[in-house]
Amino acid sequence: MAIFSMAWQSLLNRRFTALLTIISIALSVALLIGVERLRTEARESFANTLSGTDLIVGARSGPVPLLLYTVFRIGDATNNISWKSYQDIAALLKVAWSVPISLGDSHRGFRVLGTTPGYFEHYRYAHNRQLEITKGQPFSDLYDAVLGAEVADKLGYKISDSIIVAHGASDVSFARHENKPFRVSGILARTGTPVDRTVHVSLEAIEAIHVDWQSGAPIPGVSVSAEQARTMDLTPKAITAALVGLKSKVATFQVQRFINDYPEEPLSAILPGVALSQLWNLIGIAENALLIVSAFVVLVGLFGMLTALLTSLNERRREMAILRSVGARPGHVFALIMGEAGFLTLLGVLLGMALLYLLLLAGQPIIESRFGIFIELGALSPYEWILLSTIVGAGFLVGSIPSYRAYRLSLADGLSVRV
Amino acid sequence: MVIDVANLEFCWQPKAPMVLSIDALQVSPGERLFIKGPSGSGKSTLLSLLSGVTTASAGTVRVMDRALEQLSSVQRDHFRADHIGFIFQMFNLIPYLSVVDNVMLPCRFSARRRAKALSRGNGLKAEARRLLQHLDMDHPDLHQRAITTLSVGQQQRVAAARALMGSPELLIADEPTSSLDADRRESFIRLLFNECHESGATLIFVSHDASLQHLFDRPINLTEINRLTQDKVEI
Numbered sequence: 001m002a003i004f005s006m007a008w009q010s011l012l013n014r015r016f017t018a019l020l021t022i023i024s025i026a027l028s029v030a031l032l033i034g035v036e037r038l039r040t041e042a043r044e045s046f047a048n049t050l051s052g053t054d055l056i057v058g059a060r061s062g063p064v065p066l067l068l069y070t071v072f073r074i075g076d077a078t079n080n081i082s083w084k085s086y087q088d089i090a091a092l093l094k095v096a097w098s099v100p101i102s103l104g105d106s107h108r109g110f111r112v113l114g115t116t117p118g119y120f121e122h123y124r125y126a127h128n129r130q131l132e133i134t135k136g137q138p139f140s141d142l143y144d145a146v147l148g149a150e151v152a153d154k155l156g157y158k159i160s161d162s163i164i165v166a167h168g169a170s171d172v173s174f175a176r177h178e179n180k181p182f183r184v185s186g187i188l189a190r191t192g193t194p195v196d197r198t199v200h201v202s203l204e205a206i207e208a209i210h211v212d213w214q215s216g217a218p219i220p221g222v223s224v225s226a227e228q229a230r231t232m233d234l235t236p237k238a239i240t241a242a243l244v245g246l247k248s249k250v251a252t253f254q255v256q257r258f259i260n261d262y263p264e265e266p267l268s269a270i271l272p273g274v275a276l277s278q279l280w281n282l283i284g285i286a287e288n289a290l291l292i293v294s295a296f297v298v299l300v301g302l303f304g305m306l307t308a309l310l311t312s313l314n315e316r317r318r319e320m321a322i323l324r325s326v327g328a329r330p331g332h333v334f335a336l337i338m339g340e341a342g343f344l345t346l347l348g349v350l351l352g353m354a355l356l357y358l359l360l361l362a363g364q365p366i367i368e369s370r371f372g373i374f375i376e377l378g379a380l381s382p383y384e385w386i387l388l389s390t391i392v393g394a395g396f397l398v399g400s401i402p403s404y405r406a407y408r409l410s411l412a413d414g415l416s417v418r419v
Numbered sequence: 420m421v422i423d424v425a426n427l428e429f430c431w432q433p434k435a436p437m438v439l440s441i442d443a444l445q446v447s448p449g450e451r452l453f454i455k456g457p458s459g460s461g462k463s464t465l466l467s468l469l470s471g472v473t474t475a476s477a478g479t480v481r482v483m484d485r486a487l488e489q490l491s492s493v494q495r496d497h498f499r500a501d502h503i504g505f506i507f508q509m510f511n512l513i514p515y516l517s518v519v520d521n522v523m524l525p526c527r528f529s530a531r532r533r534a535k536a537l538s539r540g541n542g543l544k545a546e547a548r549r550l551l552q553h554l555d556m557d558h559p560d561l562h563q564r565a566i567t568t569l570s571v572g573q574q575q576r577v578a579a580a581r582a583l584m585g586s587p588e589l590l591i592a593d594e595p596t597s598s599l600d601a602d603r604r605e606s607f608i609r610l611l612f613n614e615c616h617e618s619g620a621t622l623i624f625v626s627h628d629a630s631l632q633h634l635f636d637r638p639i640n641l642t643e644i645n646r647l648t649q650d651k652v653e654i
Contacts, residue, residue: 002527006516013515318510324472325507326581327500327528329493414472415505416463 003332007339014312018344021305025348028301029391030356032294033384037360039287041375045126046280049193050243050272052124054252057081057089057259058241060266063275064282070101070241071272072194073111077103080238085265089244092258094251097122100239102206105165105177110151112165112199114206114239120146122245125193126374135159136186139202142230144185150196152187159184163199165209175217177209180226192371204234244269298391302398305344309337309402313409320410334407341399345392353388421589421621422446422469426478429464437476439464440646444639448588451612451622453635460641460648462625466593469623470503471495483588500529504582504620508594511578512566519562522547522580525587532585550580554610571598572607579611586618593625608634 011018050056050071058066059079068074090098099122102114120131120138136159138146147157157163161184167175182201190196208229212222224232246255252271259269320333360375368374380388424444430437439461446452456462467473468480472495474488481487483502487495504525512521523543526533536546551557554576561573569577575595582590592611596604608624608631615622624635632638642648 006513006527009520010515319513322507322511322513323524324496325470325499325505326525327496329496329528332528414467415470415507416467 003328003335004339004342007336008343010336011340011343017308017312021308021344022348022351024304025298025301025345025395026351026355028294028298029349029352029388030359032291032298032387032391033353034356034359035290035294036384036387037356037375039291040381042287043280043284045192045374047273047276048126049276050123050125051128052122052245053243053272054246054249055244055256055259055269056241056272056275057086057244057267057269060268063268063270064279066241066268066270067272067275067279069103070243073103073113073198077240079266080240081242081267082238082265083236085262085267086239086242088262089242089259092255094246094248094255095244096247097245099123099243100203100236101241101243102203102236103240105167105206105209107151107163107165107199108155110148110155110197110199112145112201112206114201114203114236116203119200119243122243123195125191125195129191131191131195132189133186134189136184139185139200139205141183141185142202142205142208142234143180143182143226144202144205145182146186146188146200147184148188148196148198148200149190151199152184157184157187159187165199165201167213179223180205180209180229190369192368203236203239207234207236208232299394301348302345302391302394305341305348305395306398306401309341309399310405313337313402313406316406317409317413320406321413321415324410324413325415330407330410333410334403337403337406338396338399341403342396345395345399348395349388349391420445420481421448421450421483422623423481423484424468424479425481427468427475427480428477429461429468429473430476433476437647439468441465441478441644442646444644446621446623448621449616449619451615451636452624453632453638454623454625454641455627455629455632455638456625456641457627461645462593462641465641466591466625470505470591471499497529500525501531502588504584504587504590506575506578506582506590506592506595509571509574509598511581512574514566516566517562518551518556518564518566518569518577519544519547521566521577522550522584524581525584529585532587534585536585547580547584550583550614551577553614554580556580572600572603575599575607576610579607579614583614583618583620586620588620590615590620590622591625592622594627595624596631597626597628604628604631605634 056066056070058070059077059081061078065075069077086100089095097118099115099118103111105112117138120133123131133146145163151157162181163184164181165177167177182205188195211229211232212219212224246252256269256271259267323333357377360377364375364377422445424441427439427441428437429439454462468475469482471487471490479486479488485498487498490498513524516524526536526543533543536543539546539549541549548562551562556573556576561569566574575598578595596607599607611622
């Protein structure tokens with residue numbers, strides 16, 4: 001014990017270099033645990049891009065493509081679902097709610113999604129959070145549009161602004177639905193999900209802007225005005241996909257099988273959670289790379305300590321000889337340097353964690369509003385404990401190098417003190 | 420006998436040339452021995468052997484009736500901690516410890532000296548202060564000062580207090596006065612004598628400065644008793 005209090009006093013005596021070493025370890029620890037925290041929360045938030053929905057139904061395809069175009073607005077559907085099939089599914093006894101989705105149009109690079117008001121009620125993200133309209137209200141008129149936060153931000157739209165929807169996904173589309181402009185009726189709060197980049201309109205509006213269109217082009221010579229369209233039957237003939245909520249999770253696979261075996265049309269029903277984690281596995285390589293890089297940064301921090309301790313040894317040979325003369329064994333000399341390495345590592349880890357929590361506390365609101373990732377300031381996860389104990393273990397391992405060298409030196413030098 | 424060296428031979432490695440060869444050297448309890456040893460006379464080697472840092476290649480080195488070469492290196496470290504106090508030429512002190520902590524240092528490594536120091540009845544700190552006081556280092560301010568701000572003479576007196584802490588039987592001083600002014604040397608030695616006398620310690624004082632040897636009970640010239648350097652003296 002006495003030798004460790006000496007190690008402590010020795011560090012205090014060299015507090016400037018010791019502090020620098022501690023800070024470099026602290027920064028690397030904060031980085032590593034910070035990356036781990038962010039990566040866990042990002043994965044969590046990704047997995048929660050869509051929650052509360054039990055099944056996504058679309059034309060027959062794989063889970064990932066279906067997920068990509070229904071949730072992430074990436075790519076296009078290969079086929080549609082007929083309105084009748086959707087009605088059949090929606091009417092199933094075990095289905096609690098269903099929200100139809102119609103995609104295919106865009107507005108200046110942002111996808112336009114046709115849906116029902118039920119979308120705002122049932123779409124959930126990040127631990128069951130509901131979409132929130134910060135300004136205005138959901139669509140009440142046929143030509144009303146509700147904008148995602150990013151759409152409104154980037155394009156600078158306010159309530160009651162008029163927007164023109166283009167046919168297809170291309171920004172430079174020459175085919176615009178110019179005779180049927182929309183009015184911005186509401187703007188959603190930022191969610192950190194693809195909802196932010198979406199223009200929402202009613203399913204009927206999608207139908208209305210296409211009454212005088214056929215096969216992706218205006219029918220020559222036929223023009224139906226916005227007002228004329230209001231009087232027509234705007235029940236859609238087909239939709240792109242549907243989000244389905246069930247009364248009981250137990251029925252999930254039963255309903256999924258019913259949809260997959262639906263005799264009148266080839267359909268697919270996927271579990272969003274499973275598909276999301278499949279997709280994460282694809283894009284999760286980057287986060288692993290990030291973690292590995294941070295681990296190397298920690299290693300660099302520990303090597304800083306190694307350098308500091310090793311370079312100090314030569315000037316401390318006299319100290320070792322004095323210690324030997326008052327009865328210290330070479331083992332004591334080993335323990336002295338080891339104690340110093342231990343203190344440096346432990347203090348580095350502690351300071352690093354304090355720094356990280358401080359940063360998270362300060363950055364939490366910013367990260368949440370910018371990226372929609374909510375970082376919890378909770379206790380350390382078991383994995384973080386493992387990481388931290390590994391760092392401390394590595395610190396002791398690295399510390400054993402100068403300790404062993406001091407041990408050898410004090411054996412060789414004995415009491416002879418060379419200046 | 421506190422020290423009894425017989426037929427001692429020493430070389431650093433089995434095949435290397437011998438550096439020290441002494442037929443006999445005996446020191447009795449309470450004696451104040453002056454060893455005159457110019458550099459190259461095997462002075463550091465002899466001190467290493469007496470303190471048990473190294474062991475004889477042949478012959479025996481008995482300190483307080485213990486043959487050091489028969490002890491393991493850990494036992495020798497314990498032995499040194501328990502029975503021997505050291506004073507070096509200079510830079511004797513651990514820079515990051517306080518004056519009092521430096522004096523108490525031997526008690527961290529030797530339970531025996533700790534017990535002896537405590538047997539004075541006033542605790543380790545009080546005992547350290549008592550010794551410092553005896554060595555004219557009794558100003559409380561000095562005890563709080565950083566080691567590096569003390570003068571060389573003050574440092575040597577702190578080192579002496581440390582060597583005497585816990586009353587070891589043997590005190591080895593390796594050129595302790597060579598960094599002091601001539602007029603301070605004698606007063607330092609007188610202080611050392613007083614303390615050794617009080618605790619009954621045997622003092623081995625090594626120096627190349629023959630002008631000090633008249634103060635001691637007995638002077639020895641290492642060049643003369645080391646057979647490897649004897650011839651050179653005669654020629």
